[in-house]
Amino acid sequence: MNKINPSLKLGIDVSISSNCIFDKINPHSNRGQFNFGDYCSVHEGCRFYFSDADFIMGDYGTIHNNTFLTGYKTCEFGHNCWIGQNSIINSTDELKVGNNCGIGAYSKIWTHAAWGELLLGSRIAVGIPDFECKSGAVTIGDDFWGIGQITISPGVKIGNKVIALTNSLITKDIPDNTIVGGIPAKPIPVGGDFQAYKDLTETEKYKMMKEFAKLFSEIHKIKFSFDDNLRTIELGEQEIKIHCNSNYKRENNESITFYDVIRRTYTKKHNILEKKFMKFILSYKARFTPE
Known part of the structure; x- marks a missing residue:
């Protein structure tokens, strides 16, 4: 059985499997909607918790089973995006993902870092919604491919046509058309070339x-x-x-x-x-x- 908030808006022929939750973090908030474009599919056991912000996914989006998505700011995916199973997508600060992006299974995108006690003088405070601190917003360009089990840290900007190899930990901005891998992720050549894509006539x-x-x-x-x-x-x-x-x-x-x-x-x-x-x-x- 699904738990569905009235603010869920579905495009044409959207498929939602069993045991999915679409709800507000703050039950008293009337702001924000869950918006899916045409021909999207949400697989079993996915959980969406948002307050005072919209979740947006374009046409032909796929979210695989047991993925957890939550936030207080806008979380937007373009057309033809794919999210693998058991991933965590966080938009405590803003998250914007372009068109044609793939987020491999067991991946994590974070837009905040908050646990160290502020009154104790914690120096790590990023993207906290009710405290003035460094922005944790994440922007991912078109045609990004995170192969699997990748982690994207708060405040990162990723260009277009970037490929992140399995288990990449992305802590810094990445320019267009780059292959990265490792912990922390760095440019990696394939066949002596750092470019993710070649030009075709x-x-x-x-x-x-x-x-x-x-x-x-x-x-x-x-x-x-x-x-x-x-x-x-x-x-x-x-x-x-x-x-x-x-x-x-x-x-x-x-x-x-x-x-x-x-x-x-x-x-x-x-x-x-x-x-x-x-x-x-x-x-x-x-x-x-x-x-």
Whole structure:
């Protein structure tokens, strides 16, 4: 049985499993909401406790079982985010996570540090909501991947396209497109290169996307066609069109879901094939956010 606060707001086709709790830390507070975008899933035993602040998750978010989320400030996740089982997500101070981010199982994100007695002169006081001290707010850019059992300390800013290896303890800011690991986490080269991602040409992206689309069409037994000159791909009966060309001029058709591989966006139509394709593609192949 779930315990659900009236401030829970769900998008289209959101799935919430059993034994989940959505409640306020302060039962007398009427401020703050739990907001989920379309096609999210919350697995068994997850617990959400927030007061005077919003919890926000974009479309196609997944939170796996027994994850604990709590805070007094806004906790916001973008589209296509994934949180592994038994994780702890804290927003005593503000927490903002970008699009397409993965937080591996048994991970922890902290935005405060408070236990040392203030009257005794404790020098460690971060992100405490009712005491003037150093901010513990955490910001994580788009396309972050914390592989598993990572810990993010209060006050950290993480750039876009960062990969944190298993058991990373992140205590300092991390710039864009960096691989880090260790305790404390430091940049680590893979094959002599510290960058997490390499640049792909439009042609390379098109060839890869064509293979993904072909596989999807074979699984679902639907029509698959393409134009190598325009770098466009079509799925189904005028249902999905994918273009991998920055100069492509998209036609105006309200019934087709268009995917722009270069901009990583799509036109959300809520049709059945679109939803199946999104769930097929999102795991690790490609990610798109709604226009």
